[in-house]
Amino acid sequence: MPTEADKAYDPVAVEADWRARWDRNRTNSFTLEELRTAERPFFNLMMFPYPSAEGLHVGNIYAFTGADVFGRFKRMQGHAVFEPIGFDAFGIHSENFALKSGVHPTELIPANVANFRRQLRRIGGMFDWDHTVDTTDPDYYKWTQWLFLQLFNHGLAEQKEAPVNWCPSCMTVLANEQVIVGACERCGTGVEQRFIRQWFFRITEYAERLLRNLKHIDWSDTTLKAQRNWIGRSDGAELHFPVAGSEREPGRTASGEDPGDEPAAETTRITVFTTRPDTIFGATYVVLAPEHPLVDAVTSNGCRADVEAYRARTQAKDMVARKKIEKRKTGVFTGGYCINPVNGDRVPVWIADYVLMGYGTGAIMAVPGHDERDFDFATTYELPIPRVIAAPGEDTSTPLEIAYEYPTGTLVNSGRYDGLDVEDAKTAIVGDLAAQGLAEAKVTYRLHDWCISRQRYWGPPIPIIHCEACGPVAVPEEHLPVILPHVEDFRPDATGVSPLSRVSDWYEVACPSCGGDATRETDVSDTFLDSAWYFLRYPSTDFRDRPFDPEITRRWLPVDCYIGGNEHAVLHLLYSRFVVMALHDMGLLHFEEPYDQFRAHGLIIREGAKMSKSKGNVIIPDPIIERYGADTFRLYLMFLGPFVEGGDYQDKGISGPHGFLHRLWESVVADDDQTPGDDPDPAVEQKLHQTIEKVTEQIATLRYNTAIAAMMEYLNAARAGGRAPARAEIEPLVCLVAPFAPHIAEELWRRLGHEGSVFDGANWPAFDPAKAAERVARVAVQVNGKVRGTVSAPAGADREAVVALASSEPNVARHLEGMEVRRTIHVPDRLLNFVVAEAAAIGSGSG
């Protein structure tokens, strides 16, 4: 006998019950054997969270719920869906929090992870808890270190000097995002740059493939665009400007006839990169980055003091400030000159910090007439600004008020190239200079090599041993993992090197190669390395002796669907693509792109404002879940707006979805005497199939908000006028709602008499187009484009039939009176439009 308590919807009880059943029945977990043999495998991935001390953020819940809805939907369509979750627990966030709170990360992180696990279970995600990953677990980072070694062994890891942000007050290295307008985010002290030897992965070797493959993968457009911009291919040329006074200048003839027979090795040349070789006649000076290696060579004695002072000033600025556009460009003349290779003109050489050593060749030819930055600089230092490109309607003498930068026009003031258009001139000039050894066509990428060294504590040690005799030596694979030693005080100190460099009994080791005295690398690796391969690990966590099992990997990878935030649209996705591509080239993976499909979700705001701790308007999930249940919370989050765009969380709005689930519950768990027979009402059944069609299509395209609206509309129709829906009307709705509200769906499915989980077996309702078809169409009738009435016509009715119906509609007839119908436009089942004009000037006026 069901009791009263059994009949009321108690979300907290239902959800606790079903969490227990899922665990008991292993509903969401795969055994190793199941992973090996799964039919129709579907790898549903979401970006794993950083387990913060504050607990799961609504942003996380939003993202995970959206991904989980998709996974459950696929599962109900008969796929074997693998949906793992893990913890990205290394990195500067944990370390800084630990420094501030005084709790060591080795205590902090496990506590945070435990809390996250609890919260993740509570939201009802279909997570396989037997296959999780924690990047701080030595069993995991052993393989992160292994990955480093694979790249090292294949020549893709190398050491280079590179600048870091240094705060002289905190005595620590800062990440770029910790530098706010040139100052340390914590103490406000001005940041300097220091040069340190660091490890880099040669991702730039893969730039072209990383760019090219973007054409074939199914990703959000915005993400593809962000990747393209980041890789930043630009097509241009390197041009060589011999330094005046060094040997063997080319002849001074304007046409550049002197071929300068051999490209004389002893000639010092400044090589510039430009995308506009057509403007070379307008190059009135050359600018080197202050760090450029030729600065010393070109600087005259008279200018040396100024040059040195300027270089010192530049170095004191941090990299971030230097990248900000300042109002005035600055620079100094070196006293040196070089020769414009196209006409033999002597042009002065300057240094300026608007030229960056890290891009192109670290040197530019300045064309002030056709480049805004050069224009500003030339204006400041009163350098000449000639015109060499004329737009239509302009000529040589048209004054240049601002730089003319458009890549179209005709050359002027350019010797024998005058009259050529921009594109032809590029080819001709580069071709002619190349014949003299003074130019090469060249493609440059904005993408930099990936610096993975961190002078920090909370990360996996880089598995390298430095030996005086042998150089950097890989830690032998059998010695992995290189365990991160427990260091009580891991605060960075004045030396600016990693905290691990203070642990001599850890870093002093024998060289694996020669056995001599050697030291471990004391930097740890970037968190992005941890997350660059975690999806490979998930299905293979049953193996302790290999990072990923070939057979399992072949079945499950690449990832079928990846959902995550656009804040990782660039780096994380790019790095993981690179790692996969490299492993593919080593023969370790059968694919070279990790994610078949990627979708970026939107952001949640609250009551129209961005959420932030300082505003005190963050949504705290636990109390909401306690009050309404996870199902309501999930449903509401997905209802707020389109998943890929985000939405505005308004506290009161949750009552809508909550009421919907209550009504659904009552429609199933109705009083016995109200339970009607099994025959569905034809009109309701029609609506049902229309709803199945919409919901199926909209979930597949992540338009969850409208899918939910369609279900609400259907339930309203099925309950209209207080009627109790028939079982055949309501049972399919339980299935449709299941991806969003899995606990209540399970419970109602059980109460409808089914054994086991609604997610086992392909229970997604079948759509029958015949049942969904409308038999009567409501056709809007317009006169001159204005709606004057609607008529009901049999579906598919032809023009004459609809015209006849429409003409007898009183209001339509009134508007047609005295008018001549010139045209009639008929859109079947939708609309009829009479285009009319006054028949004659005679009888005006209507009734």
Added chain:
RNA sequence: GCCGGGGUGGUGAAAUCGGUAUACACAGGGGACUUAAAAUCCCCCGGGAGCAAUCCCAUGCGGGUUCAAGUCCCGCCCCCGGCACCA
């Protein structure tokens, strides 16, 4: 500055192969049921005029194309996110 994405009721938002603008929900108002409350159910809800039928206006602003424009084209304004001297 550049690259994305947007501006539709009191609010979150629907509708973009051009075809009845405002689905669904919140907030608000009225009613039924109930001892009462909750829950449920029904009705109203863009602005203006009118007793009403009905008419006019309305999708950031200004033009245009079309029988027909929230949707397409041109020119602006504003908001959000990202990148930022990339030669």
